Amino acid sequence: MEKVIGENWSLDSLYAGGKESSELNGLISQLKHDMKGFQEIVQTFDQFYSEKDLIDLLQQIQEFKQASFELDEFMVCLYAVNVDDPDVSKLVDESAKLQADYESLKIDLDEILAGISEAKWKHLMNHDEVKEYQFYLEERKQKMDDKLPIEMEKVINKxxxxxxxxxxxxxxxxxxxxxxxxxxxxxxxxxxxxxxxxxxxxxxxxxxxxxxxxxxxxxxxxxxxxxxxxxxxxxxxxxxxxxxxWDNVLKEAMEENRINEQTVQTMVSAINENREVAHIFFKRKAQVMELEKLAWYDMETPSFTSDKKISYQEAADIIITQFYKFSDKLGKFAENAFQEGWIEAEDRKGKTHGGFCAFMPLKKESRIFLTFTGSYQDVVTIAHELGHAYHNYILQDEPAFTQEISTSVAETASTFAENLVLDAAIEHASSEEDKLSLLEMKILNGLKYQVTVPAMFQFEQKLYGQRMQGPLTVNEISSLMEGMIKKIYGDALDENNKYLWMTIPHFFHTDLAFYNIPYTIGYLFSNGIYAMAKEQGKQFPEQYDALLQSSGKMTVEDLASRFLNKDIGEKEFWEASLEPTIEAINEYMKLTEKMI
Structure with a gap:
């Protein structure tokens, strides 16, 4: 590459001066002004509105949604590299207040939509401008129809x-x-x-x-x-x-993830039928680590590690090369992200932990954050976050309402990008030790979504089933957890943690129940897409982009049917999606046979 790739992102190219940016502070002031105006409009908006008035209001709300979202994402970026700056913390609080006001505005919008007569609704849905986000509006109206009268829902929220x-x-x-x-x-x-x-x-x-x-x-x-x-x-x-x-505790979770419950149960059934291969891997892992059995604190510890260090420049070259092999569009996108300062990767003090991808819909750019230490896991993490950024790029010209995607498809592009890089690394590993290290990385990541998360989903279902009869004791909750752990690891585990439920925040989230299973849906859905990409080669990228572009406009089943010609209500799709991890386990077993 001609241009030297730096390890620091450019936030000034978005809002020059960061927290002191006049453009940024102007955006905050404008959003506050707009929100006040919205609050006045919705209070007087009644059945005598004109269709044009409503369409104008919907457009203005979408513009506010994009601007407030960009502010919030920029604040996340600013805070990530300025964790001890009180001025940044104040800006974060201002952004959070605007986000809370927007959530309240959505409730008011729901009330307006709920009051539209059937005849007016049909006419509205046929309007050319509204057709672009018809799915979103119909989805919101259906949810309102399934809930209590709006005033009661407001009381519940309060x-x-x-x-x-x-x-x-x-x-x-x-x-x-x-x-x-x-x-x-x-x-x-x-x-x-x-x-x-x-x-x-x-x-x-x-x-x-x-x-x-x-x-x-x-x-x-x-x-x-x-x-x-x-x-x-x-x-x-x-x-x-x-x-x-509602007599079905899964109703809300399935609707929020735009997937049918029967589809999810079919997926879980396929997972359960293939769980034995995980038990085989865990037993071999124990043998390689010279243990009679694994304990719960051994599960995430790799049995093989690579001492190989990769420079940031090498990481960029690996990712760009693999992305280009899939499509010129994806390759050029990654190259631009590295060269234009979209990625913050430097290993230094003062940064928060973890990694993320932030999207700026007004600027039509993303920013990626991580701490790069030279491991191949870091390379995979960059690829993963670039996958999210590519998804943002494909959606950037869609209406704001249809840029809203469910968790069940949000991981599609990121997992796909991750697979492109990790599989190539495994194939071209320079030593057996490196290959086993990479294989285990792939296996452990796969088993997290194919075994651990589905088991937690089943735990949570049983938990709710018993909670309907009354509060559970510590022993009852812990007993349920022990049962799930047994399912995960079979007899490969010697020492477990029956209090694991306490330390999984997903169980305590109030936004949505069953918050964990969407990650399995997204992971396996992406695996299925990746398998098709390998089969179809150069004719697939256009199809892939079209799927991503429609990811905020339809259910997961419809996405699969229209763009993949697959029925994900059938077990066959999910069984094929499980295969990459199973194949990696088989290869791990073969290579370690001589070591025990």
Missing amino acids: LSVNGFIGWEDYYEQMMGALRFPVEKDGKKEEISFGQAGRYLFSSDRSVRQNIARNIVEVCEEQAESFATVLNRINGFRLDVYKQRG
């Missing part, structure tokens, strides 16, 4: 702040207050759960074992309080469902 959401906030406080004893440099100290988690990835098993047993001990001491919170959150949700007349 009460949830100090009830439902209050319990989630309390969970976060309790988790933040937990402390775990650890010995460091000969001295005993107490650390947070986040810090303890890092010890669980230590290459020294005695370190992992000590912190793991301390985690279980502390969780056992605090379990009663956490069980109370979980019971209250689940109980509140069940009470709301009952008031709405």
